[in-house]
Amino acid sequence: MDIFRLYTKSIGMLLKSHLQYTSSFIMQTLAQLVMEGGEMMVVILIVDRFESLKGWTGGNLYFFFGMMSVSFYLTELFGRGITGDFPMMVRTGRLDTFLVRPRGVLTQVLCGGTDPRRITCIAVGVAALIMGSRLSGISWNLLKVFVLVESIAMSMLLILGLFMIEAIFSIFSVKSVELVNAITYGGRSACQYPIDIYPTPLRALFTVIAPFALTLHVPASWIMDKPLYGWPTWTAFVTPLSGAVVFIFMTVMFHLALRHYRSTGS
Amino acid sequence: MRAYLSVFKMRLRMELQYRGAMIGGILCQMFFGLILVALYRALYAGKPQSVPIESVATYVWLQQAFFRMMVASDSELLDKIRSGDISYDLCRPVNMYGFYYARVMAQKLMGSVMRAVPMLIMAFLLPKGWGITLPSSFSGFLACIPALALGLFCMCALENITVAFTMRTLDPRGMQGLLNLLMMTLSGNLLPLNLFPASWQKVITFFPYAQLLDAPIRLYTGEYIPADAFRVYVLQAFWVVVLISLGAAMWNANRKRMIVQGG
Numbered sequence: 001m002d003i004f005r006l007y008t009k010s011i012g013m014l015l016k017s018h019l020q021y022t023s024s025f026i027m028q029t030l031a032q033l034v035m036e037g038g039e040m041m042v043v044i045l046i047v048d049r050f051e052s053l054k055g056w057t058g059g060n061l062y063f064f065f066g067m068m069s070v071s072f073y074l075t076e077l078f079g080r081g082i083t084g085d086f087p088m089m090v091r092t093g094r095l096d097t098f099l100v101r102p103r104g105v106l107t108q109v110l111c112g113g114t115d116p117r118r119i120t121c122i123a124v125g126v127a128a129l130i131m132g133s134r135l136s137g138i139s140w141n142l143l144k145v146f147v148l149v150e151s152i153a154m155s156m157l158l159i160l161g162l163f164m165i166e167a168i169f170s171i172f173s174v175k176s177v178e179l180v181n182a183i184t185y186g187g188r189s190a191c192q193y194p195i196d197i198y199p200t201p202l203r204a205l206f207t208v209i210a211p212f213a214l215t216l217h218v219p220a221s222w223i224m225d226k227p228l229y230g231w232p233t234w235t236a237f238v239t240p241l242s243g244a245v246v247f248i249f250m251t252v253m254f255h256l257a258l259r260h261y262r263s264t265g266s
Numbered sequence: 267m268r269a270y271l272s273v274f275k276m277r278l279r280m281e282l283q284y285r286g287a288m289i290g291g292i293l294c295q296m297f298f299g300l301i302l303v304a305l306y307r308a309l310y311a312g313k314p315q316s317v318p319i320e321s322v323a324t325y326v327w328l329q330q331a332f333f334r335m336m337v338a339s340d341s342e343l344l345d346k347i348r349s350g351d352i353s354y355d356l357c358r359p360v361n362m363y364g365f366y367y368a369r370v371m372a373q374k375l376m377g378s379v380m381r382a383v384p385m386l387i388m389a390f391l392l393p394k395g396w397g398i399t400l401p402s403s404f405s406g407f408l409a410c411i412p413a414l415a416l417g418l419f420c421m422c423a424l425e426n427i428t429v430a431f432t433m434r435t436l437d438p439r440g441m442q443g444l445l446n447l448l449m450m451t452l453s454g455n456l457l458p459l460n461l462f463p464a465s466w467q468k469v470i471t472f473f474p475y476a477q478l479l480d481a482p483i484r485l486y487t488g489e490y491i492p493a494d495a496f497r498v499y500v501l502q503a504f505w506v507v508v509l510i511s512l513g514a515a516m517w518n519a520n521r522k523r524m525i526v527q528g529g
Contacts, residue, residue, distance in 0.1 A: 034447045034448065035443075045463065049315070049461060050315075051312070178290035186298060197305065198308070202304060
């Protein structure tokens with residue numbers, strides 16, 4: 001509970017500091033809106049031209065898109081310390097100060113960054129979810145809401161876990177590694193569409209290594225009453241937990257890597 | 267002119283140094299290309315379009331290969347604007363706009379050619395329908411090269427306009443972000459422009475963003491026949507002139523009201 005209070009307090013302070021440069025903040029937030037709006041427009045144009053994608057209707061595609069952008073940008077909003085700032089913390093030596101304080105390093109890193117500009121991206125995602133839900137004619141009940149929340153929360157843990165790979169790399173090589181973007185941002189681009197449209201190697205990658213298919217596509221397709229691969233109902237509740245598994249595994253790896261941390265000295 | 271040429275050459279050599287970043291960039295771009303081609307193949311399986319899938323795949327690969335041309339920017343210049351060191355550049359006996367135009371052009375040219383050559387070779391090796399196809403005709407291929415060069419000129423002029431906004435606001439993220447994102451959508455990087463609705467295409471293909479890569483790619487795939495090439499060049503050259511004069515005017519106006527952050 002103490003950690004939670006600490007987190008909300010630091011995020012609150014960071015928010016205030018972001019809002020100091022009002023015009024720049026508004027400009028950047030608008031830029032984010034254009035970006036995510038552009039991505040959304042692409043999906044709409046695709047649906048307009050192709051109508052359906054391997055049995056998924058336009059409404060289904062908007063729903064998948066909305067799930068992905070809400071989970072991804074919520075992660076960026078609250079976990080900016082990992083998703084964006086960490087390599088810089090290593091490079092500038094800010095990480096050193098974290099090591100001597102009486103709190104976990106990961107907690108402090110997470111407390112150290114937020115990205116409120118993403119709020120417009122999340123808004124676009126929510127709009128896509130509502131649109132997708134209407135068009136696919138989803139009849140909501142309590143269980144479905146629970147699965148939706150579970151799926152988004154677990155996807156967020158998964159995305160955090162994947163960004164931690166980059167963090168671990170940056171502990172060893174100081175410079176941030178561009179290649180890891182393939183699995184994080186690449187995962188976002190690929191998995192905003194249902195997994196079963198891709199050839200086997202890509203499917204395997206996003207089911208086993210970066211299990212977006214398990215945290216996102218299995219529950220989302222169950223919510224739309226079109227279970228992925230015809231899997232039974234209980235899978236929609238169980239498979240998203242793989243997000244937590246990835247996160248716990250990466251947390252352990254992160255702490256192992258920290259033992260090898262050598263300060264840049266600056 | 268010689269001064270600009272030597273700046274250009276120096277910058278070319280400089281860009282050649284970053285080989286490690288290059289390999290990471292290539293692999294990342296290849297991965298994105300594969301995902302996009304897989305997506306369009308799945309879409310085509312449901313409802314084939316008038317544009318054949320091979321030419322959509324070619325479009326995707328050429329866009330990915332020359333991606334660096336769009337994103338490379340002169341971070342040193344942005345630092346100088348923030349720190350006020352740009353005042354030293356006012357003392358140089360060359361035109362500031364031309365100086366930085368040559369620099370960013372070298373960066374974009376070398377950065378994209380270094381990545382494009384290995385990427386296109388790999389894309390040629392992919393199976394048919396996944397990889398890039400040969401150009402529609404030899405004359406189409408020849409017509410594509412001057413169009414690419416004009417596209418590069420256009421791109422650098424756009425980049426300098428973005429920098430002109432940064433000179434005013436000092437913070438590069440707002441306006442630059444906005445302009446870059448417009449570019450990603452309207453240049454065909456997110457979705458090939460030939461898959462946009464036909465009525466939109468009439469307008470979009472006239473925009474400067476379509477001159478960067480879309481026009482050369484369409485010459486390559488044969489969607490614009492080589493006889494059209496002249497018309498394409500005129501439109502591209504028109505935008506190059508407009509964008510360079512606009513950018514140079516903005517830089518000159520900024521020079522008069524430049525504020526150096528003390529310290």
